[in-house]
Every structure is written in structure tokens, then in C-alpha cells.
Amino acid sequence: MRSVLMEIGFVLAVAAGLGAGYVLCGIPTDWYAIDVAKLGKGAENDLIRYGRDLIVNTPRHIGKNAADPAMRFAGNDLACQSCHLNAGLQPFAAPFVSTFATFPMLVDDQVLTLTERINGCMRRSLNGKDLPAESREMEALIAYFKFVGKGTPEGCASPAWGSSRSRRQLSRLTQDAGRRSTPSFASPVTRRTAGVSRAETLRSAMPSHRSGGGELQRGRRHGQDRLCRRLYP
Incomplete structure (x- = not known):
């Protein structure tokens, strides 16, 4: 109960x-x-x-x-x-x-x-x-x-969009791809330290895939995040 x-x-x-x-x-x-x-x-x-x-x-x-x-x-x-x-x-x-x-x-x-x-x-x-x-x-x-979208203020994303979960899933997928790759493939952390994005890391691990459903293209969404982070952390 x-x-x-x-x-x-x-x-x-x-x-x-x-x-x-x-x-x-x-x-x-x-x-x-x-x-x-x-x-x-x-x-x-x-x-x-x-x-x-x-x-x-x-x-x-x-x-x-x-x-x-x-x-x-x-x-x-x-x-x-x-x-x-x-x-x-x-x-x-x-x-x-x-x-x-x-x-x-x-x-x-x-x-x-x-x-x-x-x-x-x-x-x-x-x-x-x-x-x-x-x-x-x-x-x-x-x-x-x-x-x-009528009535939605400029610059704010819906709290029901679900992008935070998608980014976490992408991060896990990237890390899994790195672990499954050959020894010559640098780890995601190493590649990011060297200035390589998670999207590029994923493409290197899975070269047969195109950039991957729109998630990889969304990037860091700087402008929107700055406006709405305080509302939807």
C-alpha cells in the first residue's frame, strides 16, 4: 500500500x-x-x-x-x-x-x-x-x-519536449560505442578533451550511419538553454 x-x-x-x-x-x-x-x-x-x-x-x-x-x-x-x-x-x-x-x-x-x-x-x-x-x-x-505553438513565448521550449533525456541517451550510446570499438579508437573522454564532439565520436565508432536522426544536429542549443535553463534545469 x-x-x-x-x-x-x-x-x-x-x-x-x-x-x-x-x-x-x-x-x-x-x-x-x-x-x-x-x-x-x-x-x-x-x-x-x-x-x-x-x-x-x-x-x-x-x-x-x-x-x-x-x-x-x-x-x-x-x-x-x-x-x-x-x-x-x-x-x-x-x-x-x-x-x-x-x-x-x-x-x-x-x-x-x-x-x-x-x-x-x-x-x-x-x-x-x-x-x-x-x-x-x-x-x-x-x-x-x-x-x-500559438501562445508559446519566444525562446522557451516546452517542459514536455524531452530533450534532456535524449541527450543522456546519446551520451550513453556514445560511451557504449567507444567501449565496443577497437583499441586504436580513442575513448569518448579522450576525444572530447582533444576537441572532438560527441557526434563526431559516434560517427567514428559507427561509420556506416549518417549523422543520426535529428538529435546530433541539434547541437548545444545555446540560445534556448540560456533563456530557459532557470525554468527547466
């Missing part, structure tokens, strides 16, 4: 902390309930709906077997929501609620735009090529991100 009560208390504490994070940063607490089906008619809303459809049915529109050969931008049959669950509205599954608000961001001392970030996923996670910056598909994706 005591263990059950402790588990219930833990869940309530997590929920309270998550809710406090939304309140402090001003993010709507019901963002995950957004429904594009409730949007009215109009070109702008059509673009938002198309953006969601691209995320859910990526292979059909821009996959390697898309009906229109000119639209075959992806190199596999993954969908955006293979990573960003429930069209980017699933808590702790890389939701899109704060995507529009956190770009452009500073990554490794360079400005990264939202268009560039999307194309990073196109090249890496989808193993394909860039969407043209002025294409309807790019405009639709950005319109959808803007819609689901």
Missing part, C-alpha cells in the same frame, strides 16, 4: 512540476489537444492542414515512392511523426509546441533557421534531400508549427 501511495505521489509531483513549467513560461497547458479539423475554410487554414498531413503522411507526399517523381524528397518511408508522435502533439515525444518559438537559434556559434532545421531532418532522419525553401511544403510545415 505504501509503495502504491508513493507512486501516486510521484506522478502527482511530476504533473505539478510540469504544470508549473507551463505557467512560468506562459505555454498553454492544453496545447496537446489542438485539433486542425476544427479550423475553418480559407487558404491559410488549408496550408496548416496540409502541414499536418505532411507530418502524418510524409511518405505519401514526399517519400521515396511518392506518386509524383518530382516530389520524392525523402529517401525512406519514415514519417515525421515516426519521431514526433501524434503529429507533434505528444508530450515527451519531441512535440512541436515550442518549435516555432525557439527558431532561429544559436547552435555551435552559428544561427540556425527553422527552414534549415527542417531540412536537417530531411537529410538525416529521412535520408533524403532539402525541401526548397519557398516550396508549398516548407510553407505548410512552418504554418503548422506556428499554429500549434
